[in-house]
Amino acid sequence: xxxxxxxxxxxxxxxxxxxxxxxxxxxxxxxxxxxxxxxxxxxxxxxxxxxxxxxxxxxxxxxxxxxxxxxxxxxxxxxxxxxxxxxxxxxxxxxxxxxxxxxxxxxxxxxxxxxxxxxxxxxxxxxxxxxxxxxxxxxxxxxxxxxxxxxxxxxxxxxxxxxxxxxxxxxxxxxxxxxxxxxxxxxxxxxxxxxxxxxxxxxxxxxxxxxxxxxxxxxxxxxxxxxxxxxxxxxxxxxxxxxxxxxxxxxxxxxxxxxxxxxxxxxxxxxxxxxxxxxxxxxxxxxxxxxxxxxxxxxxxxxxxxxxxxxxxxxxxxxxxxxxxxxxxxxxxxxxxx
Amino acid sequence: xxxxxxxxxxxxxxxxxxxxxxxxxxxxxxxxxxxxxxxxxxxxxxxxxxxxxxxxxxxxxxxxxxxxxxxxxxxxxxxxxxxxxxxxxxxxxxxxxxxxxxxxxxxxxxxxxxxxxxxxxxxxxxxxxxxxxxxxxxxxxxxxxxxxxxxxxxxxxxxxxxxxxxxxxxxxxxxxxxxxxxxxxxxxxxxxxxxxxxxxxxxxxxxxxxxxxxxxxxxxxxxxxxxxxxxxxxxxxxxxxxxxxxxxxxxxxxxxxxxxxxxxxxxxxxxxxxxxxxxxxxxxxxxxxxxxxx
Numbered sequence: 001x002x003x004x005x006x007x008x009x010x011x012x013x014x015x016x017x018x019x020x021x022x023x024x025x026x027x028x029x030x031x032x033x034x035x036x037x038x039x040x041x042x043x044x045x046x047x048x049x050x051x052x053x054x055x056x057x058x059x060x061x062x063x064x065x066x067x068x069x070x071x072x073x074x075x076x077x078x079x080x081x082x083x084x085x086x087x088x089x090x091x092x093x094x095x096x097x098x099x100x101x102x103x104x105x106x107x108x109x110x111x112x113x114x115x116x117x118x119x120x121x122x123x124x125x126x127x128x129x130x131x132x133x134x135x136x137x138x139x140x141x142x143x144x145x146x147x148x149x150x151x152x153x154x155x156x157x158x159x160x161x162x163x164x165x166x167x168x169x170x171x172x173x174x175x176x177x178x179x180x181x182x183x184x185x186x187x188x189x190x191x192x193x194x195x196x197x198x199x200x201x202x203x204x205x206x207x208x209x210x211x212x213x214x215x216x217x218x219x220x221x222x223x224x225x226x227x228x229x230x231x232x233x234x235x236x237x238x239x240x241x242x243x244x245x246x247x248x249x250x251x252x253x254x255x256x257x258x259x260x261x262x263x264x265x266x267x268x269x270x271x272x273x274x275x276x277x278x279x280x281x282x283x284x285x286x287x288x289x290x291x292x293x294x295x296x297x298x299x300x301x302x303x304x305x306x307x308x309x310x311x312x313x314x315x316x317x318x319x320x321x322x323x324x325x326x327x328x329x330x331x332x333x334x335x336x337x338x
Numbered sequence: 339x340x341x342x343x344x345x346x347x348x349x350x351x352x353x354x355x356x357x358x359x360x361x362x363x364x365x366x367x368x369x370x371x372x373x374x375x376x377x378x379x380x381x382x383x384x385x386x387x388x389x390x391x392x393x394x395x396x397x398x399x400x401x402x403x404x405x406x407x408x409x410x411x412x413x414x415x416x417x418x419x420x421x422x423x424x425x426x427x428x429x430x431x432x433x434x435x436x437x438x439x440x441x442x443x444x445x446x447x448x449x450x451x452x453x454x455x456x457x458x459x460x461x462x463x464x465x466x467x468x469x470x471x472x473x474x475x476x477x478x479x480x481x482x483x484x485x486x487x488x489x490x491x492x493x494x495x496x497x498x499x500x501x502x503x504x505x506x507x508x509x510x511x512x513x514x515x516x517x518x519x520x521x522x523x524x525x526x527x528x529x530x531x532x533x534x535x536x537x538x539x540x541x542x543x544x545x546x547x548x549x550x551x552x553x554x555x556x557x558x559x560x561x562x563x564x565x566x567x568x569x570x571x572x573x574x575x576x577x578x579x580x581x582x583x584x585x586x587x588x589x590x591x592x593x594x595x596x597x598x599x600x601x602x603x604x605x606x607x608x609x610x611x612x613x614x615x616x617x618x619x620x621x622x623x624x625x626x627x628x629x630x631x632x
Binding site (some may be wrong): 042133139304310312313 | 372373375420423424430431432434435436438439440441442443444445446447449450454557558561564567602603605606608609612613616617619
């Protein structure tokens with residue numbers, strides 16, 4: 001979707017009086033400051049507000065999974081909601097009915113999501129073109145009916161309450177809301193770091209080369225199918241972890257939150273934040289969490305929120321492919337021009 | 339045997355609906371080279387429009403005709419205003435994402451502008467059935483067969499026997515050369531999207547008596563239609579019709595005879611068919627293999 005510029009910082013000239021290495025430091029300082037704010041947040045805002053931010057971080061994980069598979073690899077996945085669902089229901093079922101610990105159930109959920117993703121998308125991933133969009137559209141649509149079919153284990157349409165509660169260790173002295181927030185924060189930071197490191201690694205360049213010119217990439221010896229399947233599996237695993245933190249935050253899962261529209265919302269979040277930007281995923285998550293409240297304050301009926309999302313998606317693709325990250329970049333560009 | 343024949347008839351009649359929507363998908367694919375994920379939502383929106391007209395007192399058949407005409411114009415307008423600016427024959431992602439935006443927007447607007455309730459729309463065909471031995475063939479099914487047969491014939495005629503169809507095929511096969519020969523690709527794209535929207539509107543109006551009219555009325559139907567198009571081959575109108583009928587029959591048989599699947603998991607059947615086709619014969623029954631020049 002975007003042209004990958006030369007990422008080799010050493011060859012870039014100084015911008016706005018700062019060398020690339022110094023820009024790099026500015027970037028990392030900003031990241032560390034953001035992390036510090038993230039850690040201090042429970043002591044800065046109310047419990048309700050904290051649960052809202054935790055919700056935004058869950059959405060950011062979903063958006064990040066979309067960034068990886070669509071933004072970087074150029075595959076359209078509409079099945080992220082189903083992978084989130086597999087992660088969430090794994091935690092719900094393994095913890096409630098089988099006595100697993102929460103972390104173990106979350107990891108199991110991520111593995112199951114990745115496995116399901118590979119099984120369903122493998123035939124499409126071998127092919128070029130739109131087939132991934134097609135099969136994942138199917139997964140997203142079918143998932144809620146699977147939950148209803150196996151209602152003995154899943155609780156069906158009514159949903160399933162997770163028991164026992166995920167309580168923090170005593171010595172930390174945290175409330176369950178704060179604990180849920182910190183678990184989400186840690187999972188989010190680990191996944192952000194993973195995608196950021198992957199993006200700038202050798203494998204990451206192959207992933208993006210497939211998006212930009214698959215035939216050329218293949219000519220240069222990039223194993224197309226293997227990279228596509230691995231990327232898809234990693235994305236599904238991140239979505240599965242998102243489902244795990246979702247289950248921990250709510251202590252309740254139901255198919256109503258896991259339909260095709262959830263996948264499309266992640267898509268909107270990705271477009272808002274910038275499809276190839278890792279910090280953009282957090283921007284996208286915050287947008288998805290707080291935009292509905294904003295439109296309600298503006299007096300727009302909630303039923304029109306998806307219409308606004310849809311219009312935004314169309315406008316962003318038309319005028320601002322880079323999303324928020326791209327806007328920031330193009331705002332900085334004139335300042336840094338010598 | 340009666341049960342089998344009855345399921346065959348029922349399957350064929352829902353297959354007609356899938357065939358009509360699959361034809362719409364194939365038309366867009368042939369014109370633009372992409373999937374229109376909002377095809378179902380566009381049809382649903384048109385169906386709400388038709389329902390609104392009947393609600394205002396229009397006779398049903400007139401309302402359907404008006405709805406189909408309006409859908410044609412709206413489909414062409416959507417192509418011109420929303421799709422064209424992001425159209426790129428080398429990169430299909432932008433168009434697909436825009437159709438996703440369209441899906442969200444239409445879904446929400448239909449609920450907001452019309453209603454979030456479940457409404458009913460009558461059938462344009464007489465009620466009652468023709469009894470063939472013990473098998474009941476509803477008049478509505480016969481009407482559906484007739485409509486789909488006529489539509490398929492019309493589309494075949496336009497594609498194969500008219501200059502416009504020739505231009506359309508040429509423009510898909512080789513856009514650059516076609517344009518050099520004076521074929522206006524832009525007009526072909528608009529007509530392709532308009533025709534697809536019109537087909538979708540008709541399919542939605544015909545399926546509405548069974549599904550009722552609500553914002554999610556075509557979600558499942560769209561997946562069956564995608565399955566039909568995959569099975570028949572995305573660039574083959576004949577394949578779409580045959581695929582639609584096959585998928586309809588398969589769905590009726592699997593739901594009828596495999597108790598575990600029943601009606602709850604019939605969407606799953608569609609997904610499995612897509613996956614199996616992609617594994618065994620990705621071009622579908624009548625599609626041509628995808629080849630690209632470097």
